Amino acid sequence: MREVNEQLVLSSLRAQAEVDVMRDTLAAMSHAAERDLLTALPNRTLLLDRFSSAAAMATRHGTRLAMLFIDLNRFKEINDTLGHAIGDDALRQTADLLVSSVRSADTVSRYGGDEFVILLTDLAQASDASATASKVIATLGAPRRIAEHVIRLGCSIGISIYPDDGDDAYTLIARADAAMYRAKQRGFSDFVFHGQALTVEPSVSTETAARLQRLVTRTDQSVAEREFRETELRVANENLVLAVLSARALNEDSQEARKRQTEFMGQLAHELRNPLAPMMNVAALMKGLHGDDPSMPKLQAIIERQVHYMSRLVDDLLDVSRATSGKLALHVNQIDIVSVIAESVENCRSSMDLRLQTFTTHFPLNAAFVDGDRDRLRQVMCNLIDNASKYTPNEGTIDLSVVSDGSSLAITVSDSGIGIAPLSLPAIFELFVQDRHAVGFNGVGLGIGLAVVQELVIAHHGTIVARSAGVGQGSQFVVTLPLAAVVQAGDSAG
Secondary structure (H helix, E strand, O other): OOOHHHHHHHHHHHHHHHHHHHHHHHHHHHHHHHHHOOOOOOHHHHHHHHHHHHHHHHHHHOOOOEEEEEEEHHHHHHHHHHHHHHHHHHHHHHHHHHHHHHHHHHHHHEEEOEEEEEEEEOOOOOOOHHHHHHHHHHHHHHOOEEOEEOOOEEEEEEEEEEEEOOOOOOHHHHHHHHHHHHHHHHOOOOEOOOOOOOOOOOOOOOOHHHHHHHHHHHHHHHHHHHHHHHHHHHHHHHHHHHHHHHHHHHHHHHHHHHHHHHHHHHHHHHHHHHHHHHHHHHHHHHOOOOOOOOOOOHHHHHHHHHHHHHHHHHHHHHHHHHOOOOOOOOOOEEEEEHHHHHHHHHHHHHHHHHHOOEEEEEEEOOOOOEOOOEEEEEEEEHHHHHHHOOOOOOOOEEEEEEEEEEEEEEEEEEOOOOOOOOOOOHHHOOOOOOOHHEEEEEEEEOOOOOHHHHHHHHHOOOOOEEEEOOOOOOOOEEEEEOOOOOOOOOOHHH
């Protein structure tokens, strides 16, 4: 009897163990059926289920939901150039970053490929979704390493609101998807709400105001000249003393200018000699190699990189010469400055990625048109972004914002870099001038880049100012340009 009881107990325990195993297996299968295999995020099935529950709760409490449709910009390039293994790692990192950007009550789902959907619950108003979208763009925009590569994942986001834009998940996702494509057309990381207008109102012309300003300036100059002549007649001896002092000051300025020019020539010779050395070494190596040698592409890349650097240096020197001699020519057209900035950022991306610097942008919803030379304005922006990157330490931050007041726009490039000393700030745009503590930081500069930038901005009837709280406090460069007087219909697409 005792043996029978023991057997019954053992049978019961085995049966319970089998039930537990089956229950765990069923739970695992159920969990796997609702999850994306690569990222472990909820898939479409689980997203739709959670939407139904969240929508019922929102209707009961009088709140809103937001559906964010996210598409990674240029993700195909990562797969094509770095391989699918790196692409998969990038998607897994993206999933982790998206989850860290939202609340625990929200749902992040992989919708397919490089597309993700975020369901935001319990929103008091539609604009609350903007904060999450901005946070996602900033988080994905920071550079990060995957294997030996530095990758920066920009994204475009479309947003639809429940119940304003639809009362079912399929409609909201479709409208958020359409809004995402409108955001992607702008050429940089951005978000757009469903139904949000992206039209551009023609800006008020500043030509008349500029002409009046020139007249007032000439009148003021005439009055000043007459007062000066009268003063000169009354106090000739005093003016003679002032002239002597002025001549002495000019002589000192001239000596300082000659000193700066001598230093510049020494730096120029150094800068030109630096790329020549590797080019000569490569040329010597190439003499003993055949055309199909595997080392040839690397050697050719070295030459191309050094030639590009020398060409840019010579171009800057030529631009200074043209500006000072009045021969700087512009090919003026009506252009969208936001698209110019987007192109400039792309050209400068590699130097910022190399230093793992976080780069953020803030653009107006509407396109901003100016009358200008596209290549020259791109040169201005590239110089300012490169300058910010060069004088910002590794893993620092750089920010670019564009603000319009209806008649002009201000482009601000800010960084968390080494800053500018107060004594150097007034002369920072002068030719061959460099802040002393900046010399040698990330390489030796020649002090011509900002001078070229100022000349090009002035040629576009704009202004540029530099700001800094001091050494180690970062810096700001603000370019102000007049908006175009007339915007052609259809140009507002960006």
